Amino acid sequence: MTETICLHRIHEHNSDVPPVFHDINMTIHINDLLVRLSDLDAENRLNNTTTLVTFDDGWRDVLLIPEDFFSKHETLNPVIFLTDAQIIGDLTPMPLHRLYKWMQENDFDLDELSQLPINREDLKNLRITEQHRLVSHVTGNIQPTCEYLKPTEVAKLRANGWIVGSHGPEHSDLRLLDDGELTRLLSTTYSYIQSGDFKPWIAWPEGRWNNRIAKIARDIGFEQQFGIFEESRRGTDTRVVLRKLW
Numbered sequence: 001m002t003e004t005i006c007l008h009r010i011h012e013h014n015s016d017v018p019p020v021f022h023d024i025n026m027t028i029h030i031n032d033l034l035v036r037l038s039d040l041d042a043e044n045r046l047n048n049t050t051t052l053v054t055f056d057d058g059w060r061d062v063l064l065i066p067e068d069f070f071s072k073h074e075t076l077n078p079v080i081f082l083t084d085a086q087i088i089g090d091l092t093p094m095p096l097h098r099l100y101k102w103m104q105e106n107d108f109d110l111d112e113l114s115q116l117p118i119n120r121e122d123l124k125n126l127r128i129t130e131q132h133r134l135v136s137h138v139t140g141n142i143q144p145t146c147e148y149l150k151p152t153e154v155a156k157l158r159a160n161g162w163i164v165g166s167h168g169p170e171h172s173d174l175r176l177l178d179d180g181e182l183t184r185l186l187s188t189t190y191s192y193i194q195s196g197d198f199k200p201w202i203a204w205p206e207g208r209w210n211n212r213i214a215k216i217a218r219d220i221g222f223e224q225q226f227g228i229f230e231e232s233r234r235g236t237d238t239r240v241v242l243r244k245l246w
């Protein structure tokens, strides 16, 4: 069986994305991506199967993919997962993305990150407002623009057959929330999904989930849930689809 795929950034020129994305293998050259996807489509046809090609974090990079690509490669179904903010058109950069952009503008590389009072893993363990506070400590309050999809662009992708699901109420480790708060937040997410007529699917931020939060999401109405194969600290519920990072 071909795994469900998870992608983040796509670039045409190396400088299109901050260097950190190259360092942590979270960006792929558009030509490489199209070749790999075409190969996968050919393989799927032989095996009479299909693959979900999912994109996290709402980057506009997906617009580099030719508009007719997926209609010509029908075994591949494109999906974007957006946070609540992105769904309602609030394109405030996420904390890590702010930090990466700041690093790019200040010629700071990944190794030098250890000189800052901040690190990627610690950040990921905080709620989003705390992440922002810490990042501001380093970068100041300047909000760089990050190239996320605007609602009009999302609508256009949907018109071309793309599926849109949730990337969680906020981009943080949602396992850290208690039942009550997670239920409240996910219910809001679910109402956005319903009013936008999106898919009641959720891709857990950073692929971080456990059986408790998977059950909460299922009880609220999320029909499909996605983790990431490479994230080992996860639940055992086999109904959660594990995606392979590309």
Ligand SMILES: [Zn+2]
Pocket: 056, 057, 167, 171, 205, 206
């Ligand atoms: Zn994400």
